[in-house]
Amino acid sequence: MRIYISADMEGVSGVVHGGQTAPGAREYDRACALMIGEVNAAIAGAYDGGATAVLVNDSHWNMRNLHLEALDSRAELLSGSPKPLSMVQGLDASFDAVFFVGYHARAGSFAASIDHTCTGSVYWAAVNGREMGELGLNALFAGLHGVPIALVSGDQQLIAEARDLLGEESVTVQVKEAIGRSAARCLPIAEARRRIQEGAKLALERRRTNTGGSWLLRPPSPATLTVAFMNTAQAELAALVPGSERIEARSVQFTHADYREVYRAWRAMYLLAGAA
Numbered sequence: 208m209r210i211y212i213s214a215d216m217e218g219v220s221g222v223v224h225g226g227q228t229a230p231g232a233r234e235y236d237r238a239c240a241l242m243i244g245e246v247n248a249a250i251a252g253a254y255d256g257g258a259t260a261v262l263v264n265d266s267h268w269n270m271r272n273l274h275l276e277a278l279d280s281r282a283e284l285l286s287g288s289p290k291p292l293s294m295v296q297g298l299d300a301s302f303d304a305v306f307f308v309g310y311h312a313r314a315g316s317f318a319a320s321i322d323h324t325c326t327g328s329v330y331w332a333a334v335n336g337r338e339m340g341e342l343g344l345n346a347l348f349a350g351l352h353g354v355p356i357a358l359v360s361g362d363q364q365l366i367a368e369a370r371d372l373l374g375e376e377s378v379t380v381q382v383k384e385a386i387g388r389s390a391a392r393c394l395p396i397a398e399a400r401r402r403i404q405e406g407a408k409l410a411l412e413r414r415r416t417n418t419g420g421s422w423l424l425r426p427p428s429p430a431t432l433t434v435a436f437m438n439t440a441q442a443e444l445a446a447l448v449p450g451s452e453r454i455e456a457r458s459v460q461f462t463h464a465d466y467r468e469v470y471r472a473w474r475a476m477y478l479l480a481g482a483a
């Protein structure tokens with residue numbers, strides 16, 4: 208059983224403020240250590256549950272947060288950026304399940320640790336009218352390849368988002384309760400890691416015995432992506448993506464039958480917006 212782990216930092220227990228998550232920040236090294244602890248717990252749980260191979264995609268910021276020398280030696284690491292497909296680089300039909308570890312709620316969520324959607328320039332994003340953050344947009348990419356989301360970890364708002372999108376069958380692990388965007392009540396480190404390891408094991412046991420379930424999020428076809436940006440200059444540049452349409456002063460839309468093309472447009476849109 209081949210497992211793909213996309214690992215972010217904002218949803219890790221002990222990480223509560225944007226001042227911890229930027230490379231070079233005073234507390235950044237601490238946050239990296241907390242992150243790799245939860246990733247290693249997920250890898251251990253995956254092998255407990257019958258995994259035969261694990262690929263970890265470092266999916267936070269410059270994507271060089273996880274140090275290979277400290278990673279569970281049974282896993283391979285996708286490190287560095289830019290990667291064309293960012294948080295889902297290398298995810299294809301050869302995998303049996305996906306884990307989203309340390310993920311965070313979408314931009315505009317109530318009481319959610321460092322809520323955002325990929326960059327600070329995205330106000331909200333939706334697919335066929337359904338609002339989505341990184342969790343949803345990446346889950347649809349996995350669904351495109353027929354790979355289910357088996358495990359999600361983060362704060363209570365991210366878990367609620369996962370339940371809403373994926374139903375009750377995927378295993379969710381809450382490691383902290385966000386009090387607001389920059390404060391959270393955190394589980395002790397050992398307990399957060401224990402729950403993730405057990406959750407990963409349980410997820411793969413379910414994966415082996417389950418035949419289907421709503422945790423496989425298949426993308427609609429056609430899929431229409433709508434992105435509202437923080438300001439009009441960002442929308443001006445995002446609308447340079449061929450085939451896109453600026454539907455409001457701050458909003459750009461892109462429709463395609465193939466969600467792979469929609470994801471590529473999404474990547475191009477927010478990268479262009481970042482140049483505004």
Ligand SMILES: [Zn+2]
Nearest residue numbers: 215216267268
């Ligand atoms: Zn991140």
